[in-house]
Amino acid sequence: MSARGEALLWTAQRASAAVLALCVAVHLATMIYAVHAGLGAAEILSRTRGNALWLGFYALFLLAVAVHAPLGLRAVLGEWLGWRGRSRDAALAAFALALAWLGARAILGVFL
Amino acid sequence: MKAALRARNHPAYWAFLVHRVSGILLVLYLPAHFWVLGLALHQAARLDAFLRWTDQPLARFGEWGLVLLLAAHLAGGLRLLALEFLPWRDWQKALAAAAAALALVVGLAFALAL
Numbered sequence: 407m408s409a410r411g412e413a414l415l416w417t418a419q420r421a422s423a424a425v426l427a428l429c430v431a432v433h434l435a436t437m438i439y440a441v442h443a444g445l446g447a448a449e450i451l452s453r454t455r456g457n458a459l460w461l462g463f464y465a466l467f468l469l470a471v472a473v474h475a476p477l478g479l480r481a482v483l484g485e486w487l488g489w490r491g492r493s494r495d496a497a498l499a500a501f502a503l504a505l506a507w508l509g510a511r512a513i514l515g516v517f518l
Numbered sequence: 519m520k521a522a523l524r525a526r527n528h529p530a531y532w533a534f535l536v537h538r539v540s541g542i543l544l545v546l547y548l549p550a551h552f553w554v555l556g557l558a559l560h561q562a563a564r565l566d567a568f569l570r571w572t573d574q575p576l577a578r579f580g581e582w583g584l585v586l587l588l589a590a591h592l593a594g595g596l597r598l599l600a601l602e603f604l605p606w607r608d609w610q611k612a613l614a615a616a617a618a619a620l621a622l623v624v625g626l627a628f629a630l631a632l
Contacts, residue, residue, distance in 0.1 A: 420602070423595050430592045434624055437585060442631040447566035451558065475548060478541045505548060512555035 407495065415477055422474040429467040454516040461517050468509040476502040529614040537594030540587045547584060582629055589624035593617035 407415075443449060454460050476498040483489040483498075557565040571577065597617040601610070 420599065423599060427592060427596055427599070430588060434585065434589060434592070434628075438624075438628050438631045441581075441628070445572070446569055447558065447562055450569075451562075471548065475541075475545050479545055482538065482542060505552070508549055508552035508556065511559060512552040515556045515559035518559070 415480070418473055419477040422470040422477070425466065425470040426474055429463070429470060432463070433467065451516060456517070461513065464513050468506065468513060472502050472506040472509065475505060529611045533594055533597060533614040533617060536590055537598070540591040540594065543587055544584075544591055547587075578632055582625065582632065585628040586621060586625040590617075590621040592624075593620040596620070 440450070440453075479501070480494065480498050483494055554565065554568055557568070572581065594617050597613045600613055
């Protein structure tokens with residue numbers, strides 16, 4: 407990849423990290439509250455169904471994760487397994503799409 | 519080998535290793551996490567059965583481990599952002615300690631809530 411492309415990915419990784427810092431803090435606080443209040447399907451769904459604020463928050467969270475996780479994995483694959491080049495980036499792009507699809511399904515599953 | 523290990527035995531290296539390993543484990547966990555939540559779309563009964571299964575102590579311990587991993591990765595990430603974007607380069611050990619403390623606090627809070 408070109409130096410410009412690498413710089414763009416570096417920026418995307420830091421920008422998504424900054425979004426995630428906020429999202430993960432909220433997610434952790436919600437989890438601690440949720441397990442205390444009871445963690446059954448009914449309890450979860452009563453909090454999430456039809457809640458637009460919740461939907462917006464988790465859509466942003468998912469977007470940041472779908473950028474951040476594959477880019478993190480990219481560094482690990484390159485540095486620890488020596489897998490670089492187009493095949494790695496194509497595999498990671500597919501992984502990012504799969505994560506986004508699975509995540510969107512999960513969000514819609516508990517919202518609708 | 520011994521020299522290489524000694525060269526790596528400092529807080530910044532351990533902070534790097536924890537950040538990387540927690541990141542890898544979270545990446546492996548994410549698809550499963552999303553898949554289970556996706557069950558709510560068409561198979562609410564299966565989701566409920568799975569959530570009931572997670573009530574057992576070993577699953578609870580696993581959940582606690584995941585929360586700790588997430589907290590550790592968050593804390594390690596904040597440390598990295600601070601190192602890269604703030605003029606705190608002399609504070610490496612303090613940052614690593616703060617990251618470890620944050621992860622521990624979240625882990626304890628979750629364990630107490632369980």
